[in-house]
Amino acid sequence: MSADPRTTAPTLGRLTAPAAWQTVDLISDLHLQASEMATFEAWRDYMARTTADAVLILGDLFEVWVGDDAAESDPFLQSCAQVLRQTAQRLHVAFMPGNRDFLVGPAFLSDCGVHALSDPCLLQWGAQRMVLSHGDALCLDDRAYQAFRQQVRSADWQTEFLAKPLHERLALARAMRTQSESQKYSGAVYADADAIMALNWLHAAGANRLVHGHTHQPADHPLGTGLRHVLSDWSLDHAPHRAQVFRMQRGGDFTRLDLTPTTNSTL
Ligand code: LP5
Ligand code: MN
Numbered sequence: 001m002s003a004d005p006r007t008t009a010p011t012l013g014r015l016t017a018p019a020a021w022q023t024v025d026l027i028s029d030l031h032l033q034a035s036e037m038a039t040f041e042a043w044r045d046y047m048a049r050t051t052a053d054a055v056l057i058l059g060d061l062f063e064v065w066v067g068d069d070a071a072e073s074d075p076f077l078q079s080c081a082q083v084l085r086q087t088a089q090r091l092h093v094a095f096m097p098g099n100r101d102f103l104v105g106p107a108f109l110s111d112c113g114v115h116a117l118s119d120p121c122l123l124q125w126g127a128q129r130m131v132l133s134h135g136d137a138l139c140l141d142d143r144a145y146q147a148f149r150q151q152v153r154s155a156d157w158q159t160e161f162l163a164k165p166l167h168e169r170l171a172l173a174r175a176m177r178t179q180s181e182s183q184k185y186s187g188a189v190y191a192d193a194d195a196i197m198a199l200n201w202l203h204a205a206g207a208n209r210l211v212h213g214h215t216h217q218p219a220d221h222p223l224g225t226g227l228r229h230v231l232s233d234w235s236l237d238h239a240p241h242r243a244q245v246f247r248m249q250r251g252g253d254f255t256r257l258d259l260t261p262t263t264n265s266t267l
Contacts, residue, residue, distance in 0.1 A: 028213030059098025059134030
């Protein structure tokens with residue numbers, strides 16, 4: 001019998017913020033893809049202009065990622081790599097894998113100068129301690145997804161998958177996306193983050209805030225005596241347009257910057 005994830009202590013990664021950091025931006029779920037250039041351009045412009053000391057990407061930056069070798073022959077993924085590389089030259093950029101891009105490898109990240117974040121991860125920033133996650137692991141009621149996740153996150157599955165020719169991996173990823181989209185359009189109600197598991201993570205980390213994406217339901221919820229901040233997804237190619245940055249200040253204040261074209265948020 002496997003352990004109950006609601007009460008098992010998580011394996012936490014750790015990011016200790018340097019004393020000089022004043023502002024940290026958190027983004028997730030951009031689902032970048034060549035057919036959605038408006039979203040890419042908004043992200044590229046944001047990355048070039050942000051005044052934050054760090055951009056932490058909490059998963060699903062890419063629509064799908066089937067292996068680092070795919071980026072070598074794909075001009076769009078090369079453009080994404082260039083944005084990451086240029087931004088990482090002037091501030092701290094870190095990437096946590098999501099359910100679409102969990103196969104982004106250390107070679108791609110180090111080629112871009114991007115730091116890896118494991119999921120979940122404790123961000124220690126002065127007196128603040130917060131847990132960061134993509135969020136999919138918390139959606140426990142989605143049993144079919146959790147079984148799928150357990151399989152595709154295993155080292156054996158990944159070795160076998162990455163050994164397949166690129167065209168086969170792309171076809172499998174397309175089939176998986178079709179399956180996932182058809183589930184969405186069937187009207188299935190998606191699970192939200194499990195409150196007991198989320199609180200267990202906070203307690204294990206000695207933290208009072210959790211920040212995650214994945215559910216695409218941006219909001220700030222009470223969680224125990226703390227808060228759960230849910231990030232927005234991005235799309236400037238499909239209405240309703242959304243492009244939101246969750247910005248934290250040293251000391252704990254936060255704002256949500258809306259970067260859709262009709263607003264005038266300053267970065
Ligand atoms: O991503 P989103 O928001 O649509 O839905 C997610 C869950 N879906 C996924 C799948 C991804 O969308 C696509 C993965 C791309 C990764 C590329 C590399 C690896 C390729 C792997 C090929 C096998 O994560 C969705 C959740 C939803 O979030 C809400 O939390 O419900 O979960 C699913 O749709 C999974 C199914 O519920 C269970 C799948 C069982 C396997 C069925 C196989 C079907 C045939 C596919 C052939 C490979
Ligand atoms: Mn996701």
